[in-house]
Amino acid sequence: MDQDSEAAFxxxxxxEWSRLVRVGYLLTGDLxxxxxLVQQALVKVHRHWPRxxxxxxxxxxxRAAVANESASWWRRRRVSEHLGDVPARAERVAGDTFAxxxxxxxxxxALGTLPPRMRAVVVLRFYDDLSEAETAKALGISVGSVKSQTSRGLVRLRDELGRRAPDPSPAQTKGASHGF
Known part of the structure; x- marks a missing residue:
């Protein structure tokens, strides 16, 4: 590779480092x-840089290389991991600046509970704001697969987030209905 290509790389x-690492973080949950992942993807990108x-x-x-590296990592390593507990919404103080x-x-x-390919589809569609066609091209899958993975992924995220938020106590419900 010539010096101009090296400089451009x-x-x-x-x-783009920070932007790519954010995508990788959303895919893995681990900085x-x-x-x-980004470093591994950049090694592969470097080989094809002039093209x-x-x-x-x-x-x-x-970005596609990062997503594919993430999926490959998960395929190689089928170990569940726990990303840690977060206090439920009901336990947080009103006006909490850290909410x-x-x-x-x-x-x-919740993203960590999704299978790797589904997580990649959701992240690319909603974090990177790609269209269905762009997501399909980036991941090398069909548009129909993107649609079904997006739909299933959002349902699973809603279910998972719903499980994490406890039902309000009767006292909270009573106070809320009287405007307290």
């Missing part, structure tokens, strides 16, 4: 593993 890595520059889609290719962080942690834990 280095600039790409510097510019260290996300960084490892990617000509095609004009290095981020899309790299948004807790909600994100809850969502990350």
């Amino acid at each position: 280095a600039e790409f890595v510097t510019r 260290g593993r996300a960084e490892d 990617l520059l000509r095609d004009g889609s290095p981020y899309a290719y790299t 948004a962080v807790d909600d994100r942690a809850e969502l990350m834990a």
